[in-house]
Every structure is written in C-alpha cells, then in structure tokens.
Amino acid sequence: MLIPRYWSRAESQAVTPAGKPVRFHVWRGSRSSPAEAQSLAQEAVGRVAARIQAGEGFPQRYTYGDRPLREEVVREFPAASSADAPDAAITRNSYGALVLNTARAFFIDVDVPAADAQPASRPATPPATSHPLWGLVDALPVPPGLKSIAETFLGPRTPAPAAPPPAATPAGWTPGDPPTAPLARLRNWIASHPDWRVRVYRTHSGMRYLVTHAPFSPTDAQVQATMTALGADPQYIRLCQVQKSFRARLTPKPWRVDVENPPVTFPYETGADEQSMREWERRYDAASGGRATCLFVEELGSGVEHPDIAPFRALHDEQTRATSGLPLA
Template identity: 30%
Template sequence: MQPNPRHWATVRETVTVPGGDEWALTIHGASDTSPEDAQRDARERLQRVAAAGGTERRTDDGLEYYPLRRLPEELLEELHGPDDTLIAAITRNRYGSAVLNTDAVLISDIDLVEPSSTDRVTAGGRGMLSRLFGGRRAEELTEQQQDPDAFGLRSPGRRGEHHERTLALIEDFRTLHPELGVRTYRTRNGFRLLITGSGAAPSSERAKKLMGQVRSDELYMILCRVHDTYRARLTPKPWRVEVDRFEELGTRTATDDIHRAWVERYRTASAEVAVCRLLSSTGPAPDPVEQQIIDLHDRAVRPESGLRLA
C-alpha cells in the first residue's frame, strides 16, 4: 500500500471564482518531505480549486461527510510484512479515533437501522427498553442492558429484524464464497467483516462487488475508494466514552500540549470498553500477512473481552 502522508498543512481563504462568486475555502495539503512542502501543496490546490470555480459538494444523503480527497490524519504507526513491505498504517481520524488502514485484508462495515418511533415508544408512553426490563426507565438500566449487543436477535422492532436478516446475509455470503475466510464481528451499531483471500484492491470493481453483496455502508465504500485502503476504527468514538470532540489535525501539530492532553484523556476513558465482539470465523486460514493484520486489529478492538461496545 502507499504510505500515508507524514506532514499536513491547511490553508483557509476566501477567494473570488470565475463568475464573481466568493467562496470560503479550506484546503488541505500533504507531503512526505516537510511541513513546508505540505503548505506548498495546499496553496497550489487552493489555486486550482479557485480556478475551477469552487468545490463540488454532494449533500444528498450526507455524502459530503466523506471527501473526495484524504483529510489530515496523524500517522500513529506503520506495520510491515515479512519482506518489509508496508501492509498497514494506523492513523487518527478527524474526530480522534485510531483507524486501521490496509489493502491486505478486505474490511466491510454493515450498519443496522435505527429503531423507529413505534419501536421506541408504546401507546402508553413507555419505551421498548422499559417494557423489556420491567418498566424501569432507560437511565435505571445497567450498562450491559443498554448495550445494543446485549440484545442481539432480541433487539426491539426493526433493529432486531435487521440484525437477523444481516446475519442471514453474511451466512449466504460465506456459502457463496467458500474460498474466502470471513471473520464476523458485532459492532455497537452493526457488523464488521474481515475477509481474507480475496486479493481485491480497495478501489477495484471486485471489492465493490463483494462489499455490495453484504450491503456494506455506501459512505464507507466511498471512503475506501478515496483512501485506496480498507479502514476499520480501532478505538471508541470519543462521545461514547464521554470525552470532548477532537479538533482535527491541520490546525496544530500532534506535539502541541492541547493535543497530547486530549489523547491522554481519551486513552484513560477508553480503557474499559471494546469496539467489536467476535461472533464467528469461517473459511480458509489467512496467509501470514493477513494474519498480521488480524492480530493487530484484534489487539486493539478487544473482541473477546466481554466489555461494553463503544
């Protein structure tokens, strides 16, 4: 895989585009050489965007959440294979979580639907969670009872039905592709698959087809194509462990005191939660490089810890 940029710079400027309109632009530049070279890249990109008449945004269904170019991410760690080839990198994303980036193992995220209003509230005003646990209010439930994974197939309404359908879909996928290894994990709001043996590049049509067969999240598939790597969050979303939101890299360096203090708060708050729970592992054994990726992933997400998912 291609190395992640080691240096980032951000340029914010209001420019006049052809036609006379003014655009407030925030443009990121990257470089493997130096911060100064990243600043030059950002400035050149700003000039190209302005000359082209501004940026094209897709706002329907939230598709602008994932940009058509990488955003600044702090490089935390690189993993090399037996022949010293780069096979994975861990970066910190825009809201602060550590993320695995790799092209050696196909990673697919599948989201569950949110419960509908009728799933959440009964005619008498009590929620489904309350009815399941003897009329107690949600704040009176234990963490395990509030954990989405604690319900599994017993989740209320549409979410439980979607859970069951998705597991059946994954089973169909495994039957259709006996040549692939499939590790199935439960996440807080869905499932994650680590698929070995595919040889599919992240931006390839084969990857798109395989992820489509398990109805992988569309925005996630866009992100994989943009980064040309599969991605998997390794640590909790900060707001799920009651930590303030991370300010994206690009406005400061990772050595700044405010940055390091946030990382320490986040690390402490993340100690008693997990990101995934391993449900099953089927198919042929992974090759040595794929196993390296799986081992790195599992050390981070703590899939057999039994801890609350976040």
C-alpha cells in the same frame, strides 16, 4: 495505500465578478515531504481563485470518501514490496478514535438500520378469562374457604397462559443485538463462496467482517461488488477506493465513553494545540479502558487464514478488545 504523512494549508483571496473579496484556504497532503504538500496546496489555491474570479464559485464541498482523510499517522507498518507505501497504518480520525488502515486486509463494516437493530417484540400475553370480580375478591381479607364459595357465583379462575418462549437468536448474539438480515446476506455469500473465510464481529451499531483467507486490493472490482452485496456503506466503499485502503476503527467513539470531542483538529498549527490534544488523549484512553470496539462472534467458510493477514487480525483483535466480553462503545 494513499495515507499522507504531511499536510500543508495555503490561504488566498480572490474577487468575484461582482467585486466581492473572498478569503479561503485549502489543505493538501503528501507522503513525500512537507514541501510537496505545500506545493500541492498552493496549486489548489490557484485553481480555486480562478473559479471564484470567473464567477464559478467554490467547488462542491468534499465529503467523507471524496479524498484521503486528514488524519494524524500514529504508526505505520512497512510493506516488504514497497519502500514508500506501507502495508498498514494506524491513524487518529477527526473525533480522536484510532483507525487501522490496511492495504490488503479486507475489512467490511455494516451498519444496521435502527428498525432492524432489535429483535421483533413478543406477542402480548392473552388476557385471562376469569370473571373480573375475582380481582376484588382476592384483594379482600377473607378466609380461603369463603373464597372457594365465590366460585359458585363467579366460576373458577382461568389461569393466564404461559409466556411464549424467547425467540431464537443467532449463535453468539444476545437479545437486542444486530439481527438476522445482515447475517443472512453473509451466510448466503459464504454458501456461494465456500473457499472464503470471514471473521464476524459485533459492533455497537452493526457488524464488522474481516476476510482472512487471502489479501485483497481495495480498488479491485470483486472487492467493491462484495462490499455492496454485503451491505457496506457506499461512502465507505468510495473512501476505500480513494485511499487505496480498508479501514477498521480500533477504539471507541468518545461520546460513547462520556468524553468530549477533541479540542483541536489535525494538523496541529501550534505546540499548544498539540499539547492540548495529548491531554485529551490521556482522558480518552482512561475512559476507553473498560470498553470494547467490537466483539468476535464466529468464523464462516472453509478457507484457511492467509499468513499475510494473520498479523493484522491479531492486531485488530487486541486493539479492539474483541475477545474481552467488555461492553461495546
């Protein structure tokens, strides 16, 4: 996994061919030491300065998935086969949520487009064919006997047809949950890969899958093909390749629990910044206590859970409150 432990910022200034001074900074990360991170940042500053001086401008802005994310490492899980690269790490992302990064536990998040997020509406109930004056007659304070006489002139009431039964929903889901299209893709995949085993989770805006029958590498061509076939976000697929890890958010997005975004960004440049962040974390943790990040639905496939994946499945389910039945956030 390429999850930097240390980050360093370097600043510089360069002059364009037109004589305009430009100030800029860059961040670079390292797993080895702050000194290496600083050295990498200085090298990057030099490259950017050369581009500006040559009139080439800044490189196109890096976006999500183009390089390792600048996130605080909260906890690492050492790998038996490597003293440096961990088997997993929990990081805090740019908006303060905790994220599980895994080298071999294959997570796939699938967002559902808004148009596909609700079940189809039921057909409107056909209107009754009774005479329109029946409504007026029924509203009048007259004895029932007189109302029966009205049938001579208005004809009998036609009862409204019974409402159609609710549409069937997949086992484990409730009306309004992400619907059939992503599940159909997954079931088709499992039908052609029966030896796989996949845990299915419901998320706030879609679904999450955890492949449990075997470890996988994020850079493997089969993994990339699987994620594409199952509808994973292309940016997520690219980030998995860059960081050499899979990702699964463990805690709610703050705006879904009525908490503002963090007041500072990582790395914290002063002690006051870090203290401000820790105070924010306490508010966020308190607000998140009654919400789940995903809910377990079912397991598909005939494969058996691999012992190397089991600890991370257990950690994920505990941290996300996947079996709690709490509201999603």
